[in-house]
Amino acid sequence: MTDKPSAEAQIGGLIFAMVLIDPKGCIGEANHAAENLLGQSSKRLTGRNILEILGGLEERVIEKLAANDAALVARDIRIEAPRAETRVNLTVSPLGGFPGWRVVTLSEVSHEDTAREAELSATIGAPSILAHEIKNPLSAIRGAGQLVARKLPQKDKKLARMITDEVDRIARLIDRMQQLGSTQTEPVAPCNPHEAIRSAIATVRAAGTKQVQIREEFDPSLPPVLANRDALEQVIINLISNARDAAVGSRDTPEITVQTRFVSGLAFSAIRLGRAVRLPIEITITDNGAGIDEALRDHVFEPFVSSKPSGQGLGLALVRKLVRDMNGSVSHERDVRAGHTHFRLHLPQAARKERTADVSRKR
Template identity: 60%
Template sequence: MSASPGAPDAAAQISGLIFAVLLVNEADCIIEANPAAEELLGRSAGKLTTMELGEAIVIDDERLRESLTKRDAQMIVRGIAISTGQGGRRVNITSSPMHSHPGWRVVTLSELGQEGNDGDDEERVELRAPAVLAHEIKNPLSAIRGASQLIARRASERDRPLATMIEGEVDRIAQLIDRMQQLGSRSSVQTGPCNLHEAIRNAMATVRAGRDDGCELVEEFDPSLPPVEADQGALEQVLINLLANACDACSNVEDARVSVRTRFVSGLVFSAIRLGKATRLPIEITVTDPGPGLPSHLRDHAFEPFVSGKPHGQGLGLALVRKLLRDMGGRIAHERDERAGLTHFRINLAVADRKPS
């Protein structure tokens, strides 16, 4: 089938793809890289074309690393952890040999959830199941709470604390269930122009008001940033969660300072799928703390439900953070800098189409 007059050529089509494409020769050298590859791997096309594939994409799993060196075999791998010039990523990788050029192949990479909604839908199914269960639990919980209040009024002075404890535990479980339902919610988020620094300062004020541990919250703002596309209430909830976690993480660090940095990411622009189209996410918020970070075995699972590095953590906070940001068309990533002893949580958001009214 021939291209219609004026249709973009193959190079233009590949440049427009939202997933990374690398052309690799028989010596495993990268010959061409599209813009999405530059974004994902954190290096310019000029730099990538001076590297071998194994230098640009570092895979810890030895078996998978060996599979990627097989030039004449097709390969599809999902959810693999890699290291790039932009830090750690979890990606899907394909390797397709070019039979017209023996030894040559096309390698594609896409971050989880980028190739449509399959991964996201699967995650939502997993989250909706506990949400449905939570709904069924709340009715008997209300009955138990009411009964405990009735018992407290009729109980002796000696037994009243027991009834009060039952009521308190019911309230704690109800709060946990509310968060589970938030994770499973499919309600849409209404976004609009949002003053980024106002949202951050509101979140900082809330966290400061609720703590007395002396953890210092530091602003490192770029005042020239434009409004972002977000729901301000949801964004503040995200930031409160990240700031509170950061303060908890460095509770044993003397003179702890948690910094919040904002910047426009020039030369490195992420893409996410929102409403069926690619969206550029150049506004970055980084929350940094000097705590010990998550245990190494949990770092690849930081945003999964019911995963927590805290002794009594529920593992819902970061999962909810990721859901809220995805609903706003944004993204979040976690990075540990062992050399500096710092943990970074990076949020990326889109620039608003219009100024706030």
């Protein structure tokens, strides 16, 4: 019979952050997920008051944490952790038999909202069906515009081209709506995340990014990611393009940083698989722009939400859809103190047997 895991092993294996605080509110223990969320090692967290670590808390939460016998459940609250601002669900549980000692758990809202994701997919599904019916008359309009252009005098051809250009723009919008509402997922396979990132950067640069510096901070030891290469590249193109627009529009020296690292403690509840999937591959796109309007920050991944005057609000919604199809997670954070906006992708690592099979196929 296999030995039962120790309490320490059970706590270390939790996919959400957990810290133990003493009667004075100081941290006594922190699991691996807490280290990742708070951006500091357990050794550095131990002994510090939890209110020093978690800034920006609501007054009611501060009062409960200050009362060393109070329990609390708080959903979707903002915290200013050392790494960045984010939204979490927080619980505080007193330990019976140990007066003043409590267990605090934190789980990022962006990694839990699977029900909302399903609701949004259903919402966008109906328009995508309607979009299919719209494309047929659009093709006819475009064809008629081209025929008319041939018969018009040169001075009037510009109007005909305007018709075909607008039809093409509407068709591209419909294509994005259909992709967003699709229930089909592309196959995933082991791939090198750095190759996908560099290809995406090259594509964005080709579109014109001379006025913005794009820096790479890659972990060279990062293992292959389990993803769809084309979808991953499209996601990164969208995020870097958005970062470029934000930085160029608000800074004299616009900068974008693309960083990769391995975070072993993060997991996400995948809708399609019905189970938690570990997501140790992290890709972060950071820009030094002014950031997204605070009123929109909690809705940036929803369809038809955009801070751009001419935006359709489908780019980030599509990013989220593609990432979720790869059993990954995407989140947005604003570091007010540093003046940086972070978009973080978390993706599954390719299992060793999958990487071996992929190498065999290439041979």
